[in-house]
Amino acid sequence: MTARELGLPARVPGGELPERVRVWEVGARDGLQNEQSVVDVGVKLEFLDRLADAGLSTLEATSFVHPKWVPQLADAEELLARLSRRDGVRYPVLVPNERGLDRALAAGVQHIAIFGSATETFAQRNLNRTLDGQFAMFEPVVSRARAEGLDVRGYVSMCFGDPWEGPVDAAQVISVGKRLVDMGCSQLSLGDTIGVATPGQVEALLAGFVDAGVDLDALAVHFHDTYGQALSNTLAALRAGVSTVDSSAGGLGGCPYAESATGNLATEDLVWMLDGLGVEHGVDLDKLADTSAWMAQRLGRPSPSRVVRALRG
Structure with missing residues (x-):
């Protein structure tokens, strides 16, 4: 059954919300990076093409992290060389350091993202840097990228x-985020990496960034659904004025830092909610659900997305 056949959801505006939301699709990078079995590059390319065909205009394509650390994305150069880029679609890539930036520039990338930490322990475990030391790694990446005309996003x-x-x-999150903005990042993606946030926390953090002089247009949110709070947290962010939301087609991607983590907010679940609220997004839900069902077959397991399951069984 399709969303069109169901005739749902009913569109009922829900208070002060953005007129349009940019969906920052992370399925091809964040969604696939923890898969144990290597996904063929041809499947990844078709996945990206299907996502673009569904109307998604920002597709985070891959990462230039060293293959030793993320074997799934060792094919980054090949993928970008074979990628059929579409007009009006951005294909950002994650870049961890200057060597990664060198690879991104050689591949003709126009949009990159760096990945920082709001906490000391995670900075040391994930980046092998102290909380302050991570900025020494990011600064030459951001400055060189901006000098080359690239747009830079900062994940926190x-x-x-x-x-x-x-x-x-x-206050610690805001301090880290402000340093990235001052360094030259055009947007911050605020991540609930282990999925423990609740709407009040979201509202308070966003208000703190505004008080610190960061424009809401420079903020995006990235929620995991570990405790079933991703949609409610997203709605809180939208009501606060955020208009860019990260999500992953079919809910692909797990969180290795918390037991029972169910991964990223599913793009289909986000789109269903936005449709019900009357918020524009440009995504064809039926094509997207077909794409996620197709990918789930290739991964050999059902999609975690509730909307995909409802529409595709």
Whole structure:
């Protein structure tokens, strides 16, 4: 059954919301990077093509992290060389350091992202840097990228809770985020890496960024659904004025830092909610659900997305 056949959801505006939301699709990178079995590059390319055909205009394509650390994305150069780029679609890639930037520039990338931490422990475990030391790694990447005319996004992980440190002080998150903005990042993606945030936390953190002089247009949100809060947290962010939301087609991607983590917010679940709220997004839900069902077959397991399951069984 299709969404069109169901005739749902009913469109009922839900208060002060953005007129349009940019869906930042991370399925091809964040969604696939933890898969144990290597996904063929041809499947990845078809996945990206199908996502573009469904109307998604920002597709995070891959990462230039060293293949030793993320074997699934060792084919980054080949994927980008074979990628059929579409007009009006952005294909950002994750770049961890200057060597990664060299690879991105050689591949003709126009949009990159760096990945930082809001906590000391995660910075040391994931980046092998201290909380302050990570900025010494990022600064030459951002400055060189901007000099080359590239757009730079900054991911900030562990914004709401850390499995080793517990709840994270909003002031610390804002300090890290401000340093990335001042360094030259055009947008921050605030990540609930282990999925523990609740709407009140989201509202408070966003208000703190505004008080610190960061424009809401420069903020995006990235929620995991570990405790079933991803949609409610997203709605809180939208009502606060955020208009860019990260999500993953079919809910692909797990969180290796928390037991029972169910991964990223599913793009279909996000689109269903946006449709019900009357918020524009440009995504064809039926094509997207078909794409996620197709990918689930190739991965050999059902899609975690509730909307995909409802529409495709």
